[in-house]
Amino acid sequence: MSDYLDEAEMRMMSTIENLESNLHTLHTGHANAGLLDGIAVDYYGAPTPINQMAQIKVVEGTQLVVRPYDRSIVKEATHAIAAANIGLNPQNEGDQIRINVPQLTEERRKELAKKADKFGEEAKVAIRNIRRDTNDQIKKDKELREDEEKGELEDSQKLTDKYVKEVGRLVDEKKKDILNV
Numbered sequence: 001m002s003d004y005l006d007e008a009e010m011r012m013m014s015t016i017e018n019l020e021s022n023l024h025t026l027h028t029g030h031a032n033a034g035l036l037d038g039i040a041v042d043y044y045g046a047p048t049p050i051n052q053m054a055q056i057k058v059v060e061g062t063q064l065v066v067r068p069y070d071r072s073i074v075k076e077a078t079h080a081i082a083a084a085n086i087g088l089n090p091q092n093e094g095d096q097i098r099i100n101v102p103q104l105t106e107e108r109r110k111e112l113a114k115k116a117d118k119f120g121e122e123a124k125v126a127i128r129n130i131r132r133d134t135n136d137q138i139k140k141d142k143e144l145r146e147d148e149e150k151g152e153l154e155d156s157q158k159l160t161d162k163y164v165k166e167v168g169r170l171v172d173e174k175k176k177d178i179l180n181v
Helices: 003-024 071-083 106-140 146-179
Strands: 040-043 046-049 054-059 063-068 089-092 097-100
Touching: 003 106, 003 146, 040 071, 063 071, 071 089, 071 097, 106 146
Parallel strands: none
Antiparallel strands: 040 046, 054 063, 063 097, 089 097
16 A cells, blocks of 8 residues: 555544544433543633543443542533533532433434434545545656556545445444434
């Protein structure tokens, strides 16, 4: 594989990792610490991810308990979770935050499945943009013979197809998890 395709594959793998991270934030009605990924708390003037400043435990499979290492930020952390608009209602208990993870309604499940589709579509667009950039680089390379260029372009398409298929698999898996009652 050429340097162009190596770079394209690295960028596509990064897109897949980003998709997995986005899908991880969608909750399926089960408590999991990943629900709070991406939520940052203003900590001494710097937005800090909540999972770096607190211990997050799953209790009884339906609750999350967040224990900040610095008890003085419980109030700020509670506000940050509520403001994240992820459908969770945090309860400040003084030195910790308790979050009941509600069972999802049918309507909410469909809404989350659509959001998973949206994340998947964004990832597919990103992968296709990477393919376009790679193809442009290959076509501009004057050192490649015509048959080498054609082979590189075919390999670029195969790489794109592989990662688009992976996006579809990840999204379908997440939707199945979301819609499973």
